[in-house]
Amino acid sequence: xxxxxxxxEPLIFELSRPGRVGYTLPKPIEDVEVEIPEKLRRKSKxxxxxxxxxxxxxxxxxxxEMNYGVDSGIYPLGSCxxxxxxxxxxxxxxxxxxxxxxPYQDERTVQxxxxxxxxxxxxxxxxxxMDRFTLQxxxxxxxxxxxxxxxxxxxxxxxxxxxxxxxxxxxxxGTNPASSAMAGFRVVEIPSNENGTVDLEALENAVSERxxxxxxxxxxxxxxxxxxxxxxxxxxxxxxxxxYYDGANLNALLGKARPGDMGFDVVHLNLHxxxxxxxxxxxxxxxxxxxxxxxxDYLPVPLVGYDEENDRYxxxxxVPKSIGxxxxxxxxxxxxxxxxxxxxxxxxxxxxxxxxVAVLNANYITRKLKGTRGYELPxxxxxxxxxxxxxxxxxxxxxxxxxxxxxxxxxxxxxxxTIYFPLIVHEALMIEPTESASKEELDAYVDALKRISxxxxxxxxxxxxxxHSTAVRRVDDxxxxxxPVISWRMYRELKERGEIDI
Amino acid sequence: xxxxxxxxxxxxxxxLREIGFSSIDDLFSDVPEGMVKEFDLPEGKSEYEVFTEMNxxxxxxxxxxxxxxxxxxxxxxxxxxxxxxxLIERSEFxxxxxxYQPEISQGMLQALFEYQSMMAELYGLPVVNSSMYxxxxxxxxxxxxxxxLHKGKRKRFVVPKALSPERKAVIRTYTRGPGLEVVEVPxxxxxxxxxxxxKNVVEDAAGVYVEMSNFFGLVEENVREIGEIAHDAGAYFVxxxxxxxxxxxxxxxxxxxxxxxxxxxFLGSPMNFGGPRAGVFAVxxxxxxxxxxxGRIIGMTKDADGRRAFVMTLQTREQHIRRAKATSxxxxxxxxxxxxxxxxxxxxxxxxxxxLGEVILKNTTYLRKRLSEVAEVPFDGLYFKDVPVRFxxxxxxxxxxxxxxxxxxxxxxxxxxxxxxxxxxFAATETTRREWVEGLVKALGExxxxxxx
Numbered sequence: 001x002x003x004x005x006x007x008x009e010p011l012i013f014e015l016s017r018p019g020r021v022g023y024t025l026p027k028p029i030e031d032v033e034v035e036i037p038e039k040l041r042r043k044s045k046x047x048x049x050x051x052x053x054x055x056x057x058x059x060x061x062x063x064x065e066m067n068y069g070v071d072s073g074i075y076p077l078g079s080c081x082x083x084x085x086x087x088x089x090x091x092x093x094x095x096x097x098x099x100x101x102x103p104y105q106d107e108r109t110v111q112x113x114x115x116x117x118x119x120x121x122x123x124x125x126x127x128x129x130m131d132r133f134t135l136q137x138x139x140x141x142x143x144x145x146x147x148x149x150x151x152x153x154x155x156x157x158x159x160x161x162x163x164x165x166x167x168x169x170x171x172x173x174g175t176n177p178a179s180s181a182m183a184g185f186r187v188v189e190i191p192s193n194e195n196g197t198v199d200l201e202a203l204e205n206a207v208s209e210r211x212x213x214x215x216x217x218x219x220x221x222x223x224x225x226x227x228x229x230x231x232x233x234x235x236x237x238x239x240x241x242x243x244y245y246d247g248a249n250l251n252a253l254l255g256k257a258r259p260g261d262m263g264f265d266v267v268h269l270n271l272h273x274x275x276x277x278x279x280x281x282x283x284x285x286x287x288x289x290x291x292x293x294x295x296x297d298y299l300p301v302p303l304v305g306y307d308e309e310n311d312r313y314x315x316x317x318x319v320p321k322s323i324g325x326x327x328x329x330x331x332x333x334x335x336x337x338x339x340x341x342x343x344x345x346x347x348x349x350x351x352x353x354x355x356x357v358a359v360l361n362a363n364y365i366t367r368k369l370k371g372t373r374g375y376e377l378p379x380x381x382x383x384x385x386x387x388x389x390x391x392x393x394x395x396x397x398x399x400x401x402x403x404x405x406x407x408x409x410x411x412x413x414x415x416x417x418t419i420y421f422p423l424i425v426h427e428a429l430m431i432e433p434t435e436s437a438s439k440e441e442l443d444a445y446v447d448a449l450k451r452i453s454x455x456x457x458x459x460x461x462x463x464x465x466x467x468h469s470t471a472v473r474r475v476d477d478x479x480x481x482x483x484p485v486i487s488w489r490m491y492r493e494l495k496e497r498g499e500i501d502i
Numbered sequence: 503x504x505x506x507x508x509x510x511x512x513x514x515x516x517x518l519r520e521i522g523f524s525s526i527d528d529l530f531s532d533v534p535e536g537m538v539k540e541f542d543l544p545e546g547k548s549e550y551e552v553f554t555e556m557n558x559x560x561x562x563x564x565x566x567x568x569x570x571x572x573x574x575x576x577x578x579x580x581x582x583x584x585x586x587x588x589l590i591e592r593s594e595f596x597x598x599x600x601x602y603q604p605e606i607s608q609g610m611l612q613a614l615f616e617y618q619s620m621m622a623e624l625y626g627l628p629v630v631n632s633s634m635y636x637x638x639x640x641x642x643x644x645x646x647x648x649x650x651l652h653k654g655k656r657k658r659f660v661v662p663k664a665l666s667p668e669r670k671a672v673i674r675t676y677t678r679g680p681g682l683e684v685v686e687v688p689x690x691x692x693x694x695x696x697x698x699x700x701k702n703v704v705e706d707a708a709g710v711y712v713e714m715s716n717f718f719g720l721v722e723e724n725v726r727e728i729g730e731i732a733h734d735a736g737a738y739f740v741x742x743x744x745x746x747x748x749x750x751x752x753x754x755x756x757x758x759x760x761x762x763x764x765x766x767x768f769l770g771s772p773m774n775f776g777g778p779r780a781g782v783f784a785v786x787x788x789x790x791x792x793x794x795x796x797g798r799i800i801g802m803t804k805d806a807d808g809r810r811a812f813v814m815t816l817q818t819r820e821q822h823i824r825r826a827k828a829t830s831x832x833x834x835x836x837x838x839x840x841x842x843x844x845x846x847x848x849x850x851x852x853x854x855x856x857x858l859g860e861v862i863l864k865n866t867t868y869l870r871k872r873l874s875e876v877a878e879v880p881f882d883g884l885y886f887k888d889v890p891v892r893f894x895x896x897x898x899x900x901x902x903x904x905x906x907x908x909x910x911x912x913x914x915x916x917x918x919x920x921x922x923x924x925x926x927x928f929a930a931t932e933t934t935r936r937e938w939v940e941g942l943v944k945a946l947g948e949x950x951x952x953x954x955x
Contacts, residue, residue: 004606008809012616012848022849023583025857028864029936032871036750036863036884037723040714042856044756046749047623050851053585060589060613060845067609069597077599084507085597088549094587097560102573103776104913105564106905112562113775126543138635138778139834141821152679178821178831182646184679187826225532256530257537272834280838281610282600282632282798284778300675323678325671328576328638329776341556347546350504357508359529360517367521382532410606418602421822438509439517465806470605473806477604480803480815488619489628490787491802502802502810 002413078430129260143268143287233263503546574929626753634781719888729758
């Protein structure tokens with residue numbers, strides 16, 4: 001039986017003891033006298049913890065033991081592609097030639113770094129069918145913002161100033177409308193059809209001379225391939241809009257089909273999903289953006305160039321209509337190194353195998369779980385890399401919600417699926433096993449979900465009271481909003497006033 | 503290749519049959535015919551071959567360990583203690599995602615709460631999010647936030663002209679869509695923000711931004727006064743600060759900042775060719791401000807047994823709930839970089855952070871003193887990390903000659919600031935060594951001598 005570590009670990013501030021040090025520092029080159037102006041000298045308290053190195057190592061090791069990662073077990077968080085993160089990637093990214101280079105170094109001294117960026121771009125171009133990439137964005141949403149900013153710049157450049165609307169299906173990731181709004185677009189949401197795919201009629205009605213583009217993920221957030229994608233592309237393009245590909249779900253199509261061949265004009269990828277770089281507890285990620293040739297002049301600066309004649313790589317700031325920069329320097333370089341390492345290992349066949357197994361695993365769960373009491377499969381049955389069930393019947397019949405199912409799964413030492421997303425499915429359980437889960441893990445996951453169904457109908461309180469085996473029990477998120485405690489400083493003040501008892 | 507990452511590859515046939523399919527192609531029958539094609543990509547390689555190939559490529563980089571480097575201008579060579587890297591590579595941290603299931607993710611949640619807490623101490627503002635992409639995007643998000651706080655009625659954001667061109671470019675990209683007007687305030691004869699010029703543009707501004715040490719490395723003496731000018735005009739005051747200076751320099755919150763931003767990766771992370779980094783974002787504890795904040799926020803609460811627990815909170819600001827009306831589109835951020843900075847900060851403690859700041863300040867002062875023996879430092883004042891140096895010889899000549907001597911000089915800023923002529927920023931940190939500076943000064947003397955000016 002799974003039992004997560006419960007360390008009752010205090011805050012690092014509470015472990016502090018005056019006078020302890022956990023650092024060494026070199027002495028200054030010369031002990032020159034430097035006067036900090038009185039009005040700028042630090043006079044306010046600096047309440048940082050004082051600990052020795054072994055204490056710090058124990059503290060964070062204990063915290064890590066109260067955290068669940070891909071290496072701990074199955075982590076089928078839908079739309080997040082929590083696949084195995086190969087250790088060789090980390091090893092290569094620890095090379096001094098990654099860590100100890102400055103972004104402003106003379107190009108001649110960073111040829112290796114530029115070559116890595118150039119090579120990675122080459123792989124991404126072929127995998128997506130796009131013509132040029134920027135590697136600058138740090139995450140998927142950052143890539144979306146970059147991509148829709150390019151679309152905006154394109155229309156404005158053509159004098160199409162009235163194209164202010166971005167169309168987004170109601171099944172889309174929340175970042176799609178948020179990114180569009182940030183780039184200055186008005187968001188037009190269109191409903192999905194009964195299969196969870198784009199409703200062509202709704203799309204026809206939504207497009208107009210105000211349409212800047214359509215943001216779409218394919219397969220969509222139900223894991224269903226938009227099989228009318230060519231018709232969708234035609235409708236959008238005919239209206240003068242561009243087609244944006246949210247690459248969150250590309251793991252379904254590696255080495256099989258390419259967004260560029262489906263009519264997409266702009267794509268973003270998530271290297272931390274599809275290309276195996278670790279998610280780091282919420283980042284750093286990387287969200288490269290690829291475009292068709294006619295949009296390359298709008299990409300952020302700098303691009304990476306290669307002068308074949310002299311075998312030299314360079315940073316290219318000569319991008320005439322560039323949207324500018326979305327981040328300082330060139331992107332999350334260490335993440336790029338990991339992704340390229342992965343691609344070189346896999347190669348063409350490895351990529352295809354990866355998607356085939358990922359899709360097989362998702363369909364395996366779909367078929368094995370289908371028909372289980374309390375869960376319903378919305379939309380058509382054939383899935384790509386992920387599947388979505390609804391726990392609506394269970395909720396109606398037993399009061400056990402998707403949230404409770406998720407919490408109960410934790411008790412089995414398994415990570416929960418994404419829940420309550422996509423929004424078009426009530427009580428959604430969005431499961432993306434990825435290619436790295438073994439058949440035994442998939443069987444165990446399905447068994448756990450079946451057992452939870454039995455429990456829901458026989459002993460619902462057991463499920464509603466879950467989890468029981470994790471570091472803490474069900475967390476009170478309402479209290480966290482009602483009485484926000486965001487920092488040690490806020491905690492200390494509440495404590496002094498006797499307004500908090502934890 | 504890659505079969506070693508695919509446990510089910512040998513069982514595919516068996517699994518397909520078990521769920522009623524006859525071939526893998528059946529699973530892709532919904533992809534239009536003709537769309538599936540053979541990709542033009544290389545074959546995979548063994549791990550050993552990839553290891554040697556990547557090592558060979560990376561060995562073409564010359565690192566700051568191979569040659570003394572004086573580059574700074576927004577990215578600095580700091581030493582990262584070994585245990586910081588060791589701890590953030592714990593796979594339970596490294597391979598987890600955003601803590602959507604708090605009960606099984608308490609470790610990351612607590613580590614991020616502690617990050618927020620330590621940054622709250624440094625910046626003197628109690629509400630900190632669990633990171634932005636970098637300092638530049640944090641300023642840009644702050645600009646958008648000040649406009650939201652004014653309900654869009656004010657759309658001007660004031661920044662110093664003496665600001666990193668990288669950061670200016672990011673601000674411009676972020677503010678273009680929502681139609682903000684970004685106004686630059688020049689520096690005065692001492693290189694600091696020109697207060698009179700600020701007063702001329704501050705009216706109707708949504709926010710005013712200043713950095714405690716500007717792009718030229720000059721410590722901005724009048725932070726508090728700038729804040730007063732901003733507040734008098736009804737603008738929000740946004741202060742940027744390098745966290746490594748905050749052991750010895752006053753916290754932005756104490757100097758009047760409503761919002762403070764900075765770069766967390768200066769602690770705990772290597773340079774990595776400029777990324778990953780992590781933006782600090784802190785605000786006053788004012789509901790109005792907190793509600794308009796971008797990014798993930800971790801809060802302390804209780805579990806069902808009444809024990810202390812941590813959870814992502816105040817999420818109604820965020821994209822997965824508010825969609826087009828969210829305060830920002832950010833979801834994945836730079837969590838692990840933030841945790842690295844927290845571990846480094848916890849190791850330094852108050853004494854270590856003070857000492858680090860003092861060593862950097864002394865080394866910068868030393869570098870400045872030595873460089874002024876051979877060239878001109880355009881502004882008189884206190885410098886932190888960066889020092890501008892103006893030459894009579896074109897800087898590209900100096901740069902070439904230094905590189906021939908296996909020294910990497912500074913960052914040329916004459917292109918961005920033509921009024922400064924042949925000026926480059928040379929930087930020092932705690933990693934700068936006496937022999938580097940001596941070698942640099944000697945080399946510069948020779949180069950300038952050879953050029954005959």
